[in-house]
Amino acid sequence: MAIVITVAQQKGGTGKTTLAANLAAALAPLRKVALLDIDPQHSLARWNELRPQTAAKLTFSDVSGWRVTGELERLTAAHDVVVIDSPPQIDTDARLAIRGASLVLIPVQPSPPDIWAAEGTLRLAAAEKRKAALVLNRVPFSGKLRETMTAQLQQSGKPLLTATIGNRTGFASAFAEGLAVTEAAPRSIAANELRALLSELLEMIG
Numbered sequence: 001m002a003i004v005i006t007v008a009q010q011k012g013g014t015g016k017t018t019l020a021a022n023l024a025a026a027l028a029p030l031r032k033v034a035l036l037d038i039d040p041q042h043s044l045a046r047w048n049e050l051r052p053q054t055a056a057k058l059t060f061s062d063v064s065g066w067r068v069t070g071e072l073e074r075l076t077a078a079h080d081v082v083v084i085d086s087p088p089q090i091d092t093d094a095r096l097a098i099r100g101a102s103l104v105l106i107p108v109q110p111s112p113p114d115i116w117a118a119e120g121t122l123r124l125a126a127a128e129k130r131k132a133a134l135v136l137n138r139v140p141f142s143g144k145l146r147e148t149m150t151a152q153l154q155q156s157g158k159p160l161l162t163a164t165i166g167n168r169t170g171f172a173s174a175f176a177e178g179l180a181v182t183e184a185a186p187r188s189i190a191a192n193e194l195r196a197l198l199s200e201l202l203e204m205i206g
């Protein structure tokens with residue numbers, strides 16, 4: 001049975017799709033990986049179409065609605081890791097993806113609206129008795145903001161990962177080629193941050 005990482009957060013634009021694609025592709029050389037896109041906008045399908053033949057293989061699937069549960073069962077039976085990208089609202093599909101998760105990964109940009117929106121996702125994960133973790137994404141260069149937001153999150157008792165992802169253009173340029181930053185620019189800071197995130201996640205559930 002696969003471990004399932006569901007990337008969820010009811011606010012749009014926090015980096016769910018970016019992180020789901022990057023985590024799946026970065027893991028693909030090491031494990032048998034499936035990437036399941038249940039967002040009806042299916043933006044990962046374009047990324048997957050762009051993915052070069054030479055890149056590490058991963059199974060890509062985009063389904064929504066009544067097909068989600070069956071597809072998740074099929075993928076978990078045949079892979080080591082399933083990464084799910086979910087829609088920017090808590091609907092039935094997102095609930096199913098959270099219910100099926102070994103870990104719910106909640107990207108937040110270091111700003112109050114993102115953190116408030118994460119509270120809903122944390123509550124849902126708790127209601128489904130699922131492990132959840134926040135990751136700071138698009139952290140700007142200024143150390144002050146990072147420190148303030150990290151301190152606030154820690155004081156609030158929310159489960160915050162040590163790994164953080166900076167605001168890096170490399171994510172968009174790798175995405176445009178159907179790649180993860182670890183593939184497009186393996187020696188970049190973005191790639192180092194992604195690998196650190198991946199190891200922390202695997203340590204938690206792996």
Ligand SMILES: Nc1ncnc2c1ncn2[C@@H]1O[C@H](COP(=O)(O)OP(=O)(O)O)[C@@H](O)[C@H]1O
Nearest residue numbers: 012013014015016017018138166167168171172
């Ligand atoms: N760490 C990052 N650094 C720079 N840009 C990022 C980062 N993460 C996401 N983005 C950009 O932010 C935008 C929204 O990201 P996306 O993954 O589509 O969010 P969501 O799926 O939560 O709506 C995209 O343009 C993406 O390239």
Ligand SMILES: [Mg+2]
Nearest residue numbers: 016017039043
């Ligand atoms: Mg998205």
